[in-house]
Amino acid sequence: MTTLSHAPAGARPVPNPQKSLITKLNMGTGMVLGIIFCWGTYYAMKAGRDMTDSHNVNKVLLMSMFAWSLGFLIGIGALIGPFRWLIGKDLTDEEQLYLAGDGQGIKRYFKYCTDHKVVGIQYLVGVMALLGVGGTMAMMIRTNLATPGSHFVTPNVYNSLVGLHGITMIVAMIIVATGPFGNYIMPIMIGAADMAFPRLNALSWWVLFTAIPVLCSAWFLGGIPTGWTAYAPLSDQAGPGMNAFVATIIIFAVSTAVAGMNITTTVIAMRAKGMKWNRVPIFVIGATISVALAIPAFPTFMVAMIQTAMDRTIATGFYDANVGGSGWLYANLFWIMGHPEVYVILIPGVAALMEIAPVFVRKPLFSYNAAIAGFAGIAGLSILVWAHHMYMSGWMPSLNGPFMITTEFISIPTGLLFLVLIGTLWRGKPWMKLPMLSVYAFIWDFLIGGITGIYLSDVPADNYLHGSMFVTAHFHYTLMGAALTGAIGGLAYWFPKMTGRMLNERGGYISFWFVQIGFNVLFLGMFIAGAEGQPRRVADYAHLFSHANLISTIGAYSVGIGMLTLLWAIVHSWRSGKIAPMNPWGAKTLEWTVPYPVPLVNFETPPVVTSDPYGYGRSAK
Amino acid sequence: MADHDHEELAPTPGARVGKFINRGDVRQTLLLGLLYTIVFVVLGRWVYPHWMPTVLTKQMQANEDIMIWFTVISAPIAGVVLAIATQSFLHMHRGDTPPEEGIAIRTNTPVVIIWSATSILFCIVAIVWGLVALNTDSIAAATDAPKSLIVDVTGSQWAWSFYYPAQNIHTHELNIPVNQPVTFNVISDDVNHSFWPVQLGVKVDANRLVTTVVHADPTATGPIDVKCAELCGLYHAYMETSGAVQTPADFSSWVSSIQATGGVQQ
Numbered sequence: 007m008t009t010l011s012h013a014p015a016g017a018r019p020v021p022n023p024q025k026s027l028i029t030k031l032n033m034g035t036g037m038v039l040g041i042i043f044c045w046g047t048y049y050a051m052k053a054g055r056d057m058t059d060s061h062n063v064n065k066v067l068l069m070s071m072f073a074w075s076l077g078f079l080i081g082i083g084a085l086i087g088p089f090r091w092l093i094g095k096d097l098t099d100e101e102q103l104y105l106a107g108d109g110q111g112i113k114r115y116f117k118y119c120t121d122h123k124v125v126g127i128q129y130l131v132g133v134m135a136l137l138g139v140g141g142t143m144a145m146m147i148r149t150n151l152a153t154p155g156s157h158f159v160t161p162n163v164y165n166s167l168v169g170l171h172g173i174t175m176i177v178a179m180i181i182v183a184t185g186p187f188g189n190y191i192m193p194i195m196i197g198a199a200d201m202a203f204p205r206l207n208a209l210s211w212w213v214l215f216t217a218i219p220v221l222c223s224a225w226f227l228g229g230i231p232t233g234w235t236a237y238a239p240l241s242d243q244a245g246p247g248m249n250a251f252v253a254t255i256i257i258f259a260v261s262t263a264v265a266g267m268n269i270t271t272t273v274i275a276m277r278a279k280g281m282k283w284n285r286v287p288i289f290v291i292g293a294t295i296s297v298a299l300a301i302p303a304f305p306t307f308m309v310a311m312i313q314t315a316m317d318r319t320i321a322t323g324f325y326d327a328n329v330g331g332s333g334w335l336y337a338n339l340f341w342i343m344g345h346p347e348v349y350v351i352l353i354p355g356v357a358a359l360m361e362i363a364p365v366f367v368r369k370p371l372f373s374y375n376a377a378i379a380g381f382a383g384i385a386g387l388s389i390l391v392w393a394h395h396m397y398m399s400g401w402m403p404s405l406n407g408p409f410m411i412t413t414e415f416i417s418i419p420t421g422l423l424f425l426v427l428i429g430t431l432w433r434g435k436p437w438m439k440l441p442m443l444s445v446y447a448f449i450w451d452f453l454i455g456g457i458t459g460i461y462l463s464d465v466p467a468d469n470y471l472h473g474s475m476f477v478t479a480h481f482h483y484t485l486m487g488a489a490l491t492g493a494i495g496g497l498a499y500w501f502p503k504m505t506g507r508m509l510n511e512r513g514g515y516i517s518f519w520f521v522q523i524g525f526n527v528l529f530l531g532m533f534i535a536g537a538e539g540q541p542r543r544v545a546d547y548a549h550l551f552s553h554a555n556l557i558s559t560i561g562a563y564s565v566g567i568g569m570l571t572l573l574w575a576i577v578h579s580w581r582s583g584k585i586a587p588m589n590p591w592g593a594k595t596l597e598w599t600v601p602y603p604v605p606l607v608n609f610e611t612p613p614v615v616t617s618d619p620y621g622y623g624r625s626a627k
Numbered sequence: 628m629a630d631h632d633h634e635e636l637a638p639t640p641g642a643r644v645g646k647f648i649n650r651g652d653v654r655q656t657l658l659l660g661l662l663y664t665i666v667f668v669v670l671g672r673w674v675y676p677h678w679m680p681t682v683l684t685k686q687m688q689a690n691e692d693i694m695i696w697f698t699v700i701s702a703p704i705a706g707v708v709l710a711i712a713t714q715s716f717l718h719m720h721r722g723d724t725p726p727e728e729g730i731a732i733r734t735n736t737p738v739v740i741i742w743s744a745t746s747i748l749f750c751i752v753a754i755v756w757g758l759v760a761l762n763t764d765s766i767a768a769a770t771d772a773p774k775s776l777i778v779d780v781t782g783s784q785w786a787w788s789f790y791y792p793a794q795n796i797h798t799h800e801l802n803i804p805v806n807q808p809v810t811f812n813v814i815s816d817d818v819n820h821s822f823w824p825v826q827l828g829v830k831v832d833a834n835r836l837v838t839t840v841v842h843a844d845p846t847a848t849g850p851i852d853v854k855c856a857e858l859c860g861l862y863h864a865y866m867e868t869s870g871a872v873q874t875p876a877d878f879s880s881w882v883s884s885i886q887a888t889g890g891v892q893q
Binding site: 161164168231232233235237239243327333334366367368369370372373375398399400410411414421424428431432434435436437438446450453457460464466469470471473474533537538541542544545546547548591592622623625 | 652675678679680686687689690693694697698701704705707708709711712715716718719720721722725726727728729730731732733734735738739742743745746747749750753754756757758760761764813817818819821823825826828829830831832834835836837839840852854855856857858859860861862863864865
């Protein structure tokens, strides 16, 4: 058991945890201290500064945002452990049990709780909130674009909607599978009692949590004009709201680094006895490759943002051509993160669907090795393709050919992912339940996303399509079509284990068809608009594009209805759904061998694994 | 060899393929695959020329060709994937109890090899096609340089302006003559923009203090919409202008009319 130290009883006095400071701290104390830190920093830094100078405004705002984050973490008790360790009085066993939320009921979800299952639920609720906010912004964008000349929102609000929808959804998609399932399910899947570093696990969630109010503050500071790419020098020119974006990315990068190291270490070091690498469930492999890819990727974005912050606060001019800087420096740093990030998002969703397919087809996963080769190949190549986003930037046109080659190559491991899924479906009679529907949706959506990606990776076609609505449609087909579809499939599949109840099937089916039909109508419209020549991220457009945009908006409303139905199904099922049996799908992975509620240490006795979890099927006659 | 030995021999590859194709599920899948392939080919051949603007340059033709032919080439692969998915979907098992166990196919090495080889082949075709198109364009840009019309393009928040050095005219419209190569030297006065004369099928970013170059070969006359393809702030959506690929006579006449007003378009 990793949550507890193994100091022999009586080695040192054990204080009553009821008297320990950690019992007094929760989300409320975190918010109070965070606000005090934020306002204290704001007023202390503001004093004596010329606040008509934008550099000073940026300094004050950025430091206030970081102070909020630090204050909250202190207030919720995130730093008590490291502090006690530093002074040589690490937490006692009783205190660690308390931190694990033992016997605290629903209150533990509002505390710095180290139980991986609590962290998984916190991520799930957080993802749902982010999807709600990001989705609402998408609806506002599509409403504005329903007709040309619409004044539903002003151009400034529209640009902010585009940027904040983008970053909110990117953050949501990065954590949509690895957050809830990587934390709740994955340790049980590998037979571990907890994550390798339970305190860091809680830290990753609460650090991320502190970024959410920071990002929301952008609206009250004038918005962001740059889109989620935050290209320089527009970001240098942008108003105070840009600070919120910069601070969010820096805080989020800390969270992903912590989570990435934790998940990777857990999978490497804490697998059950007998779980050799060729017996590890494919979801675990996918999630591990994804977070391992994130570990080098996000610090690059963090560096890009730190330099943006320095340009905006002390006029360093990293991206300012007037003083010898270059916007291409930013673009390179951004996309060195940005393209691996696409696969950080995509791989766990696909891996979840690969976990689902064998269970419902009652056949082994077809070519487990091909699946691993696909994930590893994608991860490896993804760090060599970033400049395909810069074909038209003017930066090193002589490198367009080499980057086109590496980008096209990525279609080979991607093809293996399709092979694994259709090979699993081949000659099968799938059990048509909600999770399985997501497998089919993924195959259709990702196929469209993949084929259109091949056009875009080819420089001559990108000449026309780059920066158009066609690109927007393409990446939604890949990100939403793979990551969100995979995550919804994963939620339907693991919902019984995470909540003890079955997800309402009727609500799930209604949601599925509204989302999938709406999704295809929405982005079909965008493909048409892009091919016709409509640039992306425009608040208004010519009449030529009006039919395509109207089609897209109708599709978007359908997706909205579908997602609201899914929300209803989740809330209704969680509160009063049908009680789930321990293994409702008859699956063979370890998480289905434990009851609900899952015990604090997951397993009464440590499991021993003797085969892979895909031993379905009969011999061919 | 005795007759009974013949009976114990494994079937020949041809016989195995014949038996495989005669299976009901295989036939159904092949039929579906053929159907999907035809649909994708028809869509590829019809949809993009219908959606995309009139082709005015060699570059635009190259773009459209890629979108059409890549769709056509990928149609059989997409057809196989969708056919297998559809075939299994049509044979779904409903109810609250799991279906009977399927056939335990862990892998099939020849299938993995054929699939990978097909992917690699498709990938090589896409790469070679792209490199040839890139190379053709680069050679054309180099050889056509001496006879190219030069247009200096400046992007600023939120308007495009053009300067024709040989004609010494400043304009806010982009007119160019047909059948004469044109070279655009593009720069920004402020933040990043992206110069996109839509019907010409070319695009390049406008950067502060750095000139980027893009080349086009107009082959037909027609209107041009110039847009900005890089989010550049508040009125990005309205950063657009128009122009045309004109006959040489119309272009000369247009240039003369501007020169007559002091070289600046009113």
